[in-house]
Amino acid sequence: MPNINLDNIDNMQFDVLKEIGNIGAGNATTALSTMINSKVDMNVPKVDLLELKELPDMLGGAEEIVVGILITLEGEINGMMMFMMDQVSACRIVNILMGKDSVLEEFTEMEYSALREIGNIIAGAYLSSLSTLTGIKINASIPYMSIDMAGAILSVPAIEFGKVGDKALIIETQFTKDDSDVNGYFILIPTLESYDVILRSLGL
């Protein structure tokens, strides 16, 4: 039975978690690509063990303004899934979807719900592929959205992790549209016990 110890994760476990990020983000990237009818590339996922205080800085600075869509996971796997992109990227995606060419301003109610729906669809694609792969049922919440400083948004998962320790293990994948004007991240943040559940379901 695997028992993940944050200070001592073996290479095998790292590779498996990376592959989970790969499959999940692959499906999510495809969903995004279909939606905006444009090629979207993704990086090799990173599995990172971060000190909580490093978490707000992981996306290019605690004060960077980002659109964060958060889905909480419950059931056999607990934790959070986040989909984050910078404000300019979010604006571009909304423009593509709505066939507009507006400059960055405040999002309207309509654009706001479009963004949330995008988050819902691509996070759903990520999670359903994870669920298929592992055979684990994942109950996802409705998407919650916030447009604010990255540090403030990331404080929400950081606090959840803070209840059990001082480090967070995250699976992070960056994606980029072909002409690199849309950038974002998928971040899967399961609880420690959920990592065990995932690894066990894969026979590790």
Add this chain to the structure above:
Amino acid sequence: MSIMVKVGMADLNVCSSPDALTTLGLGSCVGISLYDSVSKTAGMVHVMLPDSTKIKNNENIAKFADTGIDALIDKMVLLGANRHRLVAKIAGGAQMFAFSSNNDMLRIGERNVEASKSKLASLGIKILAEDTGLNYGRTIEFYAETGELYVKSVGKPLKVI
């Protein structure tokens, strides 16, 4: 030249005039700033959770409102502050996402603020000003020269409290 000392998440630090303390992107966490206007000593702690006694793994004292404030005061006293002269300004404790009502993450910001206030009250430290709650992040800067707390938020004017 004055220095801006950075305080991370679950972290604390102190400084004296003309330096200043800052913490970036406070969300549901609370930044508690303490000040002794005579020695011009300032301290700041960025707490994530209300109560260390409710958590098993609580070695990181700066993470909790109760132990964080105690540790901050001790550190300020070492720098020359008088604990009986301390006053406080607090910021943060936002609810970043509009979670549905049965979610226990819902009130973490509010609970952090409540815990910080009751800890300060139990130590007899007066809260001079606060900018807490609501649904947006804050970056704060605390100046040891003046005791002023600058609160910056996205799309909002600078607030000095």
